[in-house]
Amino acid sequence: MDFSIIRIARTVLHVTNLQASREFYVNGLGMIETESDENHVYLRGLEEHSHHSLLLKKANAAHVEVLSYKVQKEQDLDELEKLFLSQGLKTKWLPKGQQHAVGRALRVHDNSGIPLEFYAEMEIVDRMLQRYDLYKGAKIQRIDHVNCAVPDVQKAYDFYTQQLGFSCSEYTETENGDLWAAWLFRKPTVHDHAFMSGPGPKLHHFAYSLSDRLSILDCCDVLASMGYAQSIERGPGRHGLSNAFFLYLRDPDGHRIELYTGDYLTTDPDLKPKKWDLNDPLRQTFWGHEAPDRWFNEASTFIDIETGEVIEYKQPVLAQRKPEIMV
Incomplete structure (x- = not known):
């Protein structure tokens, strides 16, 4: 394949009370607050050098906006778009600057309806791994x-x-x-x-x-x-x-x-x-x-990448064929 997905990189959550969520994640679990405003809190673990791996967004209802993956290089985003379009799946571009601290990003729905995001660039910040004076709660890494x-x-x-x-x-x-x-x-x-x-x-x-x-x-x-x-x-x-x-x-x-x-x-x-x-x-x-x-x-x-409406879920139907598990 003509792209390389590195790892899961962040979760974007909608929360109804930003201050209550900040208290839980920062003071309870020990996450680092990179920065915040009246509608957003950007959080990361002590080991992480990326700007954030958890974004809390103030909203009227609690949902999951997107699950984000980091890719190797910018060109990977274009190749991923080709793949998802070839499968008849929904895609949406977020140009650089539309999201704080994140470069150009591609949002898609996978074949189960899960909203995914792929990006190559995120702002780099100081890693707090050896700032032991900041360790508290679960000391999340x-x-x-x-x-x-x-x-x-x-x-x-x-x-x-x-x-x-x-x-x-x-x-x-x-x-x-x-x-x-x-x-x-x-x-x-x-x-x-x-x-x-x-x-x-x-x-x-x-x-x-x-x-x-x-x-x-x-x-x-x-x-x-x-x-x-x-x-x-x-x-x-x-x-x-x-x-x-x-x-x-x-x-x-x-x-x-x-x-x-x-x-x-x-x-x-x-x-x-x-x-x-x-x-x-x-x-x-x-x-x-x-x-x-x-x-x-x-x-x-989850919510839809275009409409923001809650994605309707379906009841499970187990596969009828025996899986061929490959490494």
């Missing part, structure tokens, strides 16, 4: 992945692996051999984008990487002391899938964020994806405890 519910995981898997150049690290099959979930990556970790079967398209969660497990425990203590105990939805625990230590939280608008540490490298080209059975309880939580019902039933809605 960098954006790691997003996880989306889609009605047809096989369809999403085929598009991302065959058209966008993603590889698969782990996957879940039903008893009938249908693909129920897939963990796909561009950077050399377990995933940048995961898909699981469910009413969609919806964003189940976005995730940030931490340096160690203790940071997750520290975060629980800080959140509880600040009155955010009810925001702790699931964990701490360890996934069977990915092997990562995790904690799921809900922000003041209900958007779900995962704090995540301890997965593994996927650099080697001969690494084979790990298969999980849908009925294996260890895949969700290695220690065996179950997730609450709302973890399965609640997710954030």
Whole structure:
């Protein structure tokens, strides 16, 4: 293919109370506030040198505007437009200067309806990795992945692996051999984008990487002391899938964020994806405890890249053909 997607790079969320969201993400989780105005807050992790990886936008309702990927070079954007247009999918250009701190960007809908953005340029800022005096809350380091519910995981898997150049690290099959979930990556970790079967398209969660497990425990203590105990939805625990230590939280608008540490490298080209059975309880939580019902039933809605209207979701239909998982 004539383009190179590097990694998941940012999430753009609509929130109803900007100050409440700032308090949660900055003082609770320990993210760095790069800058803000009356309608926007730009946040990043301590390790990140890009201007932001999370953009909070004040709005009347809480939705997800777009999931953004960084590409290798400007020309990649033009090649990506050709691909999406050839598939009959919606595209939209945002010229340089239209978005603060971001260069020219291409917005699209993938074949599941998820709004994606691709860009090559974002303003560079100081990395705070060794500013230990600023470490607080979860001491968030960098954006790691997003996880989306889609009605047809096989369809999403085929598009991302065959058209966008993603590889698969782990996957879940039903008893009938249908693909129920897939963990796909561009950077050399377990995933940048995961898909699981469910009413969609919806964003189940976005995730940030931490340096160690203790940071997750520290975060629980800080959140509880600040009155955010009810925001702790699931964990701490360890996934069977990915092997990562995790904690799921809900922000003041209900958007779900995962704090995540301890997965593994996927650099080697001969690494084979790990298969999980849908009925294996260890895949969700290695220690065996179950997730609450709302973890399965609640997710954030996306909006259309042109109209700004909420994207209608469809009920899941499992693929009828056996997936051929390729690295």
